[in-house]
Structures are given as structure tokens and as C-alpha cells.
Amino acid sequence: MRFSKRKSGVHKKASDLVTLTGCQIAVLIYSPAGKPYSFGNPSVDEVANRYLNESPIIHDHNIFFQAKFAELNRTLNESLKAIEEIKGKQKALKPKLEGIPMNKLCDVEHASKEELRKMESDCMELLAKLEIRKKDIMD
Template structure:
């Protein structure tokens, strides 16, 4: 271990009538080694966390130096610093806005650029208003169409109920054809439902279509198809 000597001198002076009195104090120490204050190398600090810590410390020091400069030299200063994360920090005397407004490029905005931006904004606004109007018009048309379909459905259901409830002798040919179509559709749905119930009940054999037709139509004289609706229609015609 290399030897080391540290010399510390403290001097206190006082002017009196008898003269100058000086006090000198020195001491030495051996057996200690120190490299002293080292210069920080100027390259980017590796690691985001380490850079953030260094930024926080040096930002405070930078603002402190700017504040001291304003106090000692009566200057006006504005500083804007962005962190590694993009957050802005500022210091200004008498204020950041006051200093920035005094810059010629910022105090006199480009009128042509502003007018161009306003024109683009107005054009975009007109286009959006047109699209909105078209969408609202389509929405109103679809809503009206839905109301019409709902009304037609209700009328159709009411007409079907009235045909079933009215006596067959009072129906004309068009109404009889409509009733026949309704009964045929009902027969198809009934056959499908009976087959589903037969499967669910665990029947070994499914009811054939002919047996279902026979159970629905029965044996009708003068009707080769076994459909009472065909007989009624032919009689009415």
C-alpha cells in the first residue's frame, strides 16, 4: 500500500493594533490512498433506468445553474428539456411564455400556412357533413321500410286468421287458394314436428309421410289426392 500525505491548512487572520496574528495548522496522514474526483466520461449511459436517474439529477442541476445566472447577471432565460420518455420540463425567468413570445419566428405566425390549414379543415368538415347526411337519409329510409314490413306482416297475419275463422262457403277463389297454401305449409311443418317428436321419444320406426297424410286428409270421396283442400277448391271453382 503506497503512502499518502494529506496537508490541510486553516488560516485565520485578524487585524489588530498589535499586528497580524496568523494560525497555521497542518497535519499529515499515511497509509491512505485516493484517486480523487474523476471526470465523467461523455457517452450515453447504458440502461433506461440509469439514464432516467441521471437525467433527473442533472436536470435539477441545470435549472439551478440557470436560476443562479438570472440572479447574478439579471438575464432572462428560458429552458425546455424533454426526458427520455418524452415528458417536457421547463424553466424560465421571468417566464417561459414571455421569452418564447419575444422570438420573431414564433411571434409572427405564417398566415399562408394558417389559411391553408383552415381551408383543409373546412373541406374535411363539409365532406364529413355530407357523409353524415347520407347516412341519416339511409337510416330514415330503412326505418320507414321496416315499419312498412311490420305493417304488412301484421296485415298478413290478420288475413290468415280471418281466412281460417271464416266459413269456407264464403271464400272466393283467391281466398281459397291462399287458404290452401297456408294449410299445405302447416302440413309440412306438422310432419316435421311429428318426426322430431318421434325421434325424441325413441321410436324404433318413424312415421312415414303417407301415414301422416292419411291421418291429416283421411278418406275423402271424389278426391283422388286425399287432400280436402283440393276438393274444396274444385267444388268452389
């Protein structure tokens, strides 16, 4: 395995550990050529100074959790916005689809091989779902 892969793997694991636990961490890696690479949260210097001075960790998880909560909230808002955009597009497309006769959607006469295979696959999937639903209703 190449050094760059190991370095990125260690960096990713350290980042994940920080994200999941909010811990303070410092990682120092030397390349085969002797070049040092470091990663630290909040910084390598701060973690090293705290370790060397044997000063206690100041537990302020509240700041970490507030930052994580804000990040998750931002992600949620972006997802909700994307859902609303999709719903808007769906509403705009619905009248257009209602105006198309069903036989035009399944125009077998002018379909390519690939389109026919896709239609067949979709029909088989629909048939399987119908069989499952039929069993549910009949039992």
C-alpha cells in the first residue's frame, strides 16, 4: 500500500473520530522520505502543548454539540428545500402527463430495443408487485 493511501486513511479515521466524539486529537505521520505530516483538532500545537504541559482538558461539549446541531440543521434545511423543489417540478409535470394518452407512453411500435427491454422489465416488476398485493388482499 502506498504512503499517500495510508496517510489519507489515517486522516479520515482521525477526522471521523473527532466528528463522532468531539475529542481533541493530534496525529503525526512521517513519510518514507522522512517528511512529517500532521493533523490536529483543534490544532496539533494546541493538543501537543496541552499534553506536554499536562494541563487538563476543558470540556466544553456544548460548543461541539451546538456546531454539530447547526450543521445537521443546515443539512436538513437543504434537504427540505430540495424536496420542495422536486414537489414543485412534480406539480408542473403532472398536468402535462395527464394530457398524454396512455398508448403514447407505451408506444411499442416505435420503441428501440433498449426501450422495449426497459418496458418489459417494468412490466415484470409491476406484475410481481400485483401478485404480492393480490396475495395480501386474498389472505
